[in-house]
Amino acid sequence: MPTSLLQSIDSPTDLRKLPESDLPKLADELRQFIIQTVSKTGGHLGAGLGVVDLTIALHYIFNTPDDRLVWDVGHQCYPHKALTGRRDQLHTLRQKDGVSGFTKRSESIYDPFGAGHSSTSISAALGMAAAARKQKSGNKAIAVIGDGAMTAGMAFEALNNAGHDRRNDLVVVLNDNEMSISPNVGALSSYLSKILSGDAYNQIKTGAGTVLERLSPTLLDAARRAEEHMKGMLIPGTLFEELGFTYFGPIDGHDYQQLLPTLRNIKRLTRPILLHVVTHKGKGFAPAEDNPCTYHGVSPFDPDTGVMQKSAGGPPSYTKVFSDGLIELAASNPKIVAITAAMMEGTGLSAFQKRFPERFHDVGIAEQHAVTFAGGMAAEGEIPVCAIYSTFFQRAYDQFVHDVALQNLPVIFALDRAGLVGADGPTHAGAYDLSFLRAIPNTTIMAPSDENELRRMLATAAKLGKPAVIRYPRGNALGLELEPMTPIPVGSARQLRDGADAAILAVGEHAHAALAAANTLADEGINCAVYDARFIKPLDAAMVRAAAKTGTILTVEENAVMGGFGSAVLEKLSEEGLLAGGVRFRSLGIPDRFIPQGSQKELRAELGLDAEGIAAAMRALRA
Numbered sequence: 313m314p315t316s317l318l319q320s321i322d323s324p325t326d327l328r329k330l331p332e333s334d335l336p337k338l339a340d341e342l343r344q345f346i347i348q349t350v351s352k353t354g355g356h357l358g359a360g361l362g363v364v365d366l367t368i369a370l371h372y373i374f375n376t377p378d379d380r381l382v383w384d385v386g387h388q389c390y391p392h393k394a395l396t397g398r399r400d401q402l403h404t405l406r407q408k409d410g411v412s413g414f415t416k417r418s419e420s421i422y423d424p425f426g427a428g429h430s431s432t433s434i435s436a437a438l439g440m441a442a443a444a445r446k447q448k449s450g451n452k453a454i455a456v457i458g459d460g461a462m463t464a465g466m467a468f469e470a471l472n473n474a475g476h477d478r479r480n481d482l483v484v485v486l487n488d489n490e491m492s493i494s495p496n497v498g499a500l501s502s503y504l505s506k507i508l509s510g511d512a513y514n515q516i517k518t519g520a521g522t523v524l525e526r527l528s529p530t531l532l533d534a535a536r537r538a539e540e541h542m543k544g545m546l547i548p549g550t551l552f553e554e555l556g557f558t559y560f561g562p563i564d565g566h567d568y569q570q571l572l573p574t575l576r577n578i579k580r581l582t583r584p585i586l587l588h589v590v591t592h593k594g595k596g597f598a599p600a601e602d603n604p605c606t607y608h609g610v611s612p613f614d615p616d617t618g619v620m621q622k623s624a625g626g627p628p629s630y631t632k633v634f635s636d637g638l639i640e641l642a643a644s645n646p647k648i649v650a651i652t653a654a655m656m657e658g659t660g661l662s663a664f665q666k667r668f669p670e671r672f673h674d675v676g677i678a679e680q681h682a683v684t685f686a687g688g689m690a691a692e693g694e695i696p697v698c699a700i701y702s703t704f705f706q707r708a709y710d711q712f713v714h715d716v717a718l719q720n721l722p723v724i725f726a727l728d729r730a731g732l733v734g735a736d737g738p739t740h741a742g743a744y745d746l747s748f749l750r751a752i753p754n755t756t757i758m759a760p761s762d763e764n765e766l767r768r769m770l771a772t773a774a775k776l777g778k779p780a781v782i783r784y785p786r787g788n789a790l791g792l793e794l795e796p797m798t799p800i801p802v803g804s805a806r807q808l809r810d811g812a813d814a815a816i817l818a819v820g821e822h823a824h825a826a827l828a829a830a831n832t833l834a835d836e837g838i839n840c841a842v843y844d845a846r847f848i849k850p851l852d853a854a855m856v857r858a859a860a861k862t863g864t865i866l867t868v869e870e871n872a873v874m875g876g877f878g879s880a881v882l883e884k885l886s887e888e889g890l891l892a893g894g895v896r897f898r899s900l901g902i903p904d905r906f907i908p909q910g911s912q913k914e915l916r917a918e919l920g921l922d923a924e925g926i927a928a929a930m931r932a933l934r935a
């Protein structure tokens with residue numbers, strides 16, 4: 313008999329053999345395992361710790377993997393991974409070729425749906441429920457969604473779709489910890505808090521759960537109707553019931569006496585159900601409980617104290633440069649307002665929020681709304697700066713096209729995490745913004761090669777009077793001394809090096825890798841001109857013409873090769889008839905496949921997006 317319960321569990325089948333009385337001990341072991349593992353790998357900590365009990369209870373009661381358990385975002389799924397056969401691989405979490413930090417279909421049959429972006433779980437689980445009904449499989453579909461993720465439009469679209477038909481055999485578990493990454497915001501959050509403060513109902517419900525468990529299905533149904541009636545008197549018309557869901561809760565998501573009987577009851581019902589579970593983000597690790605925002609995503613830390621490893625120091629991140637630059641601009645321009653979609657820490661806007669609380673808007677996890685909301689403010693003469701990660705901005709494409717660009721409204725988009733992001737992997741890579749934005753009229757797109765360029769681009773955007781996009785990467789800037797925020801003439805590239813044999817046209821920080829490559833190539837007798845393109849749109853035509861004169865052009869960008877900066881250069885060459893002279897051309901960027909997780913350095917080396925890769929590509933082009 314192993315002393316460790318966790319070590320004895322290789323799948324939920326093993327878990328289901330345990331007596332209920334063992335589950336709290338298993339939970340303690342699982343929490344310790346997660347703390348120890350993440351203390352070495354880094355990753356998302358607080359969310360997973362908060363759902364250890366819920367994860368155990370769900371796998372204990374439902375028949376996974378036949379019953380489909382869909383985790384929203386997936387950042388809380390480490391306990392789920394540990395219980396579903398991946399315990400011994402978890403030390404490779406978020407590393408190259410290792411276990412993903414999110415749910416991933418190719419990784420396990422227990423991950424029926426991949427995630428990374430938020431608020432998709434109810435739609436996906438409802439789709440599975442519809443398929444189960446069509447296939448008569450009898451499989452249940454369960455979505456576990458956080459109170460933060462529930463603020464997104466997609467979640468409401470799915471609730472709207474699910475609640476209208478009583479045949480939808482769908483369980484939505486709302487994991488309410490009153491936190492998004494930062495404290496959760498918005499009217500829904502206030503509504504949930506109001507429910508949580510309904511103590512009277514809570515007490516009655518706790519007792520009722522235990523009684524209901526022992527009833528036959530017929531009596532259970534009658535009891536449930538009575539219970540719903542009673543609840544209706546205590547909590548008049550909950551939002552979810554109005555939407556067609558049978559609402560259970562709120563229950564304590566760390567109390568097996570509440571979790572297990574409630575889940576058992578729910579399992580017997582076949583209609584849209586919403587179970588409201590209250591949990592504590594970071595549960596079982598004091599630093600994370602006390603400071604859930606800091607311990608949402610962590611670098612490696614001391615598992616005894618929670619003290620995180622200090623980063624190597626060095627220059628400020630591009631995020632910080634953006635944050636400081638925006639505050640500097642806003643200090644002299646009262647029209648500037650800042651908007652985040654639940655990412656005020658990640659985008660650096662928390663400093664703006666402190667300095668200009670009246671000019672700051674956190675709209676929740678609602679990128680589409682954030683963009684149209686910005687459009688509305690711009691229509692009234694404000695200058696909104698929407699700071700959104702490139703990958704999450706994908707959600708708001710139509711809003712960008714229809715609500716901002718088409719109306720030529722002066723919204724500034726600060727797209728952070730553009731390019732490869734590292735450990736979060738393909739769900740979070742900002743690999744497509746240049747391709748999908750470049751096609752849209754009225755749009756100016758810039759990419760800074762260093763911190764001063766970023767500052768100047770912000771100033772340029774603020775004066776532009778039309779939609780402007782600035783995309784910059786995850787990571788540190790160069791550490792340059794800061795210069796005044798002088799606007800840049802729109803559409804002007806910078807030549808960094810002269811050379812008659814070939815030209816390298818680069819976007820963003822890759823201009824420096826291109827310069828290093830050119831220096832290496834010069835030693836080999838190949839003299840390359842190097843340009844920092846600065847503007848992806850409008851493209852500097854003079855740069856393209858000068859490059860064409862060398863007869864050999866290599867473009868470099870950390871964006872999909874398809875439709876990106878290289879495509880723009882090719883289009884310009886073609887438009888101006890410059891290809892006829894026999895220009896050798898290659899575009900270096902992210903190839904047409906999803907790039908798995910790994911450090912940015914590893915991935916750039918693998919894709920040839922570092923100085924060595926650029927030099928090699930140029931040699932091959934000239935061969």
Ligand SMILES: Cc1ncc(C[n+]2csc(CCOP(=O)(O)OP(=O)(O)O)c2C)c(N)n1
Binds near residue numbers: 489
């Ligand atoms: C579309 C999208 N926008 C933003 C994010 C970044 N993000 C990841 S987790 C998170 C907070 C989620 O809060 P909640 O759903 O309540 O889960 P908790 O961490 O509290 O368990 C945010 C904003 C994301 N993953 N996807």
Ligand SMILES: CC(=O)[C@@H](O)[C@H](O)COP(=O)(O)O
Binds near residue numbers: 736
């Ligand atoms: C789960 C999620 O989407 C965020 O927590 C994201 O992982 C943050 O990424 P950064 O670490 O780049 O801010």
Ligand SMILES: [Mg+2]
Binds near residue numbers: 460487489491496
């Ligand atoms: Mg939450």
